[in-house]
Amino acid sequence: MQQRTSRHQWRDPKRYMWLYGLAIPLSPFLAWLLVRYLHLGVFWATGAIMIAVICPLVDRFTRLDTSNPPEEVMHDLENDKYYRRCTYVYLPLQYAGLVFGCWMWVSQPMGWAEHLASAATLGIVGGVGINAAHEMGHKRTKIERRLAKVALAQSFYGHFYVEHNFGHHIRVATPEDPATARFGESYWKFLPRSVVGSLTSAWKYEKARLARRGVSMWNPKRNNILSAWLMSVFLYAALIAAFGWQIAPWLVVQAVMAIMFLEGANYLEHYGLLRRKRDDGKYVRVAPEHSWNSNHVCSNLFLYNLQRHSDHHANPMRRYQTLRSMGDAPQLPAGYAVLIILALFPPLWRRVIDPKLLEHYDYDLSRINMDPDKVDALVARYGQPSNPVTGR
Template structure:
């Protein structure tokens, strides 16, 4: 059996998102119903599969480039759909319900493909794979995740002290505020410390965190300039949705 093929089934969400961005009827809600209602319901009925790959299968999987190809295709489709989404909101006469559905759908895409695929690519050592991870994170205005997760959350000596890890019995609201703000602040701390170790000032073009802020600002301002402030505002709302999705997932 070709194990990587099963991961392409997630592309169904891309198709439903495209339908949501190009239709004004019930299709607008199809991706949300699929991801937040249908899949959880099916998982309740299914028995969990606890089997892992054998040692031989794991070695073969690591050598199979098709796993990487699935990730590359996901990033490309995700970016294309981002522009389809932004263009769709420029359509005149859209109802409030349609706008809400499309914004929530794009937030869902960014919180699933944008973050999860970037998370996977961000752990690779190849620069072009890490670049693709940062591009995917850009769509969520969450580029600092690459820096904080790889150099803070994962490499930290005590994960329970990192802002991205929830303490026992912490409320979802308290964790969300702490993690969103804490992760951002910690990313700056990591980047600044690296600059100091290199003997360079914090405010320097080589500061990776500073680079990310400039790139994200240019991206948002570009949307504002070419599509208007309303579209830029809608886009920012999708990023806020992503913050809820990723942090609520880590809580559980």
């Protein structure tokens, strides 16, 4: 009889490594120290440097992590409260960094370029904060759902709380999902489509939910979008009252950068992937093959295993520490940090990712979610699909 592996016999080798991710919300403080003692203004961008330089270098020179927890320990690992506390502690550090950043804008000698660099650091903190909100917003506990809204307040992206759970996860890897990028669609075309589409979709879902309960759409206590937006309004008003109107433009800049970071992740997570339709016209159930997977260590530690996105969509209630590497999912050639930067340059993105997408679908365009505006060009280059839009 095979002996069952117990929680006491198996130890998570990454258990304390998840704390490394707290370097991101601490980056505004580190930026101030580096500038003060090294006298180089470039270090105001310390948060961006961590994500765009240090993290990719660590990923490049470390082995891919394809290990998964044994099935026997999954229940205990899922219920180990240490891991959720790792996400909880992100929030006070996130807002301490935001307040400290506002203080730096008004007290430190900065030119516009240094203000922009500092805003980039805070934007990365807010963008990763959206990811922390993503982790907590999927859970059933009231405290985690409330904290998800708090994490989103810095970036003024509270509607993500509604749209991601009730829109994106239902329509992912279909032409109807605004947060699923299409083959041939650049990041710069995807960005406004995802932002506007997600907002309108979230409003529609929240309106329908409240209508079923007989509640007015304009009730700020019951409307999850309005309540989240009000948090942002009060937050920004308090910061401006404390530090002056001169910080207002930079609050907007850091929020825009946080949103661009989030949408960069959205862009690459399902690029070109398509769920086929069944005979009854409905889409097949979401499977690991409908999300790109990445096993790069540093990026996953900073993003709470977000890159194990294939398992996340197949099992959205799983906590980050139990997400598995899915070998049958399409694999990204690098971590999110590198690929989000690559996405800013469409020719480079297409050169690296398009061949992998085509290989994943055996060069059958009928199975790919294509940009409707690029169908003719893609067909001319790669061949005729049976139905280029639906993949049927």
